[in-house]
Amino acid sequence: MKCRVCGKPASLSLRAYNTALCADDFIAFLEKRVLQTIRRYKLINTGERPLVAVSGGKDSLALWTILNRLGFAADGMYIDLGIAEYSQTSYLKARAMADELNRRLFRFSIPKVFGKEVAELSRITRRPPCSLCGTVKRYAMNRVCVTEGYSVLLTGHNLDDEASALLGNILYWKEEYLWKKDVVLEGQGSSLAKKAKPFFLCSEREVAAYALLKGIDYVYEECPYAVGARTLVYKNVLNQIEEMSPATKIMFLKGYLKRLRSEPKREQATSCIACGYPTYTEKCNFCSLMDRVGGDQRFAVDTYDPAETRMEPGETRPDNHA
Amino acid sequence: MTTLSVLCYLIRMKVEWDGRSYDIEKRMTGRKLLESFNLSREAHLIVANGKLTTEDQTLNTTDTVRIIRVISGG
Numbered sequence: 001m002k003c004r005v006c007g008k009p010a011s012l013s014l015r016a017y018n019t020a021l022c023a024d025d026f027i028a029f030l031e032k033r034v035l036q037t038i039r040r041y042k043l044i045n046t047g048e049r050p051l052v053a054v055s056g057g058k059d060s061l062a063l064w065t066i067l068n069r070l071g072f073a074a075d076g077m078y079i080d081l082g083i084a085e086y087s088q089t090s091y092l093k094a095r096a097m098a099d100e101l102n103r104r105l106f107r108f109s110i111p112k113v114f115g116k117e118v119a120e121l122s123r124i125t126r127r128p129p130c131s132l133c134g135t136v137k138r139y140a141m142n143r144v145c146v147t148e149g150y151s152v153l154l155t156g157h158n159l160d161d162e163a164s165a166l167l168g169n170i171l172y173w174k175e176e177y178l179w180k181k182d183v184v185l186e187g188q189g190s191s192l193a194k195k196a197k198p199f200f201l202c203s204e205r206e207v208a209a210y211a212l213l214k215g216i217d218y219v220y221e222e223c224p225y226a227v228g229a230r231t232l233v234y235k236n237v238l239n240q241i242e243e244m245s246p247a248t249k250i251m252f253l254k255g256y257l258k259r260l261r262s263e264p265k266r267e268q269a270t271s272c273i274a275c276g277y278p279t280y281t282e283k284c285n286f287c288s289l290m291d292r293v294g295g296d297q298r299f300a301v302d303t304y305d306p307a308e309t310r311m312e313p314g315e316t317r318p319d320n321h322a
Numbered sequence: 323m324t325t326l327s328v329l330c331y332l333i334r335m336k337v338e339w340d341g342r343s344y345d346i347e348k349r350m351t352g353r354k355l356l357e358s359f360n361l362s363r364e365a366h367l368i369v370a371n372g373k374l375t376t377e378d379q380t381l382n383t384t385d386t387v388r389i390i391r392v393i394s395g396g
């Protein structure tokens with residue numbers, strides 16, 4: 001196959017677009033697509049400061065890279081789940097990217113707040129690790145946005161993540177979640193940051209190819225709790241359909257966005273009586289968790305700033321044996 | 323058998339997939355390779371001799387190939 005733009009041998013076939021591109025033209029294509037998504041759905045407006053949720057995986061590191069290449073001065077935010085080797089490795093990858101982009105990286109640490117890692121919290125509260133992780137992530141990301149003055153939180157959710165979640169919500173008619181998966185979710189005053197997903201229309205394969213071609217060093221292993229997730233089954237099913245009829249996933253999501261615009265707006269949240277962040281109950285999930293298991297938030301967040309860590313000549317960073 | 327044909331017989335495509343290494347005797351397209359491992363084209367990328375390649379490309383027995391899974395469950 002030849003690159004449709006320059007005629008050189010192609011590196012990637014894009015069947016959903018009925019085309020094939022060489023490495024350089026694919027990189028340009030994906031970056032343009034992200035910029036179009038940002039503009040078309042107003043993910044980042046002029047004057048809005050973006051923060052990227054960074055896990056150390058391919059999606060978030062690719063997103064962080066693209067945003068900076070497109071001229072958005074985006075800093076990063078990492079959540080430390082305290083999962084021995086996995087958290088250590090993924091944080092180092094995130095930090096290496098902070099160095100490369102010369103951007104700040106905030107870290108919210110679950111073990112520092114609770115003195116326990118996710119598995120132990122899960123045992124105590126009898127809640128699945130992913131559900132706890134979700135509660136803490138939502139709170140922590142929003143907290144850093146609000147206290148550090150970022151107006152929009154960007155996540156690396158891609159086309160496959162969104163299409164599989166949508167399929168799951170439809171299969172079991174989870175109507176309480178069904179209409180909450182927009183490409184952009186507006187914030188609420190100064191207590192809730194806006195959230196957006198610039199990879200909403202980019203497939204996981206495209207994002208992985210971008211990461212590979214840009215030489216992005218990401219954690220290939222997954223969070224141990226992701227293993228056996230239903231998401232994988234949905235993604236596989238969707239990809240089988242995609243092989244039969246290319247562009248099905250993107251049409252599925254575009255159709256969703258169209259229908260979403262005609263749905264009535266959801267109810268407004270009230271403020272948590274403890275922390276003031278939006279919630280649909282009296283106290284937000286995070287504050288209820290703090291009540292239940294106890295915790296100390298004084299050292300919850302630390303900041304890594306490449307500009308502040310200038311090294312002496314000949315000094316090497318004591319990291320990354322991975 | 324000449325030395326050359328013995329050599330040809332010994333040369334096999336090296337394929338790295340899911341932390342394991344495989345030797346493949348025949349040349350074939352990337353598409354066929356993925357099929358032989360029962361893998362979806364939508365969920366995998368093929369890197370031959372360090373370069374990302376399209377699935378219609380023929381992979382030779384002298385090539386070193388890496389199959390990369392792109393789908394994660396998080």
Ligand code: SF4
Pocket residue numbers: 118129130131133134223224225226396
């Ligand atoms: S898989 Fe890991 S990172 Fe993802 S939600 Fe579950 S615990 Fe959190």
Ligand SMILES: [Zn+2]
Pocket residue numbers: 003004005006007008021022023024025
């Ligand atoms: Zn080209």
Ligand SMILES: [Zn+2]
Pocket residue numbers: 272273274275276277283284285286287288
């Ligand atoms: Zn609260």
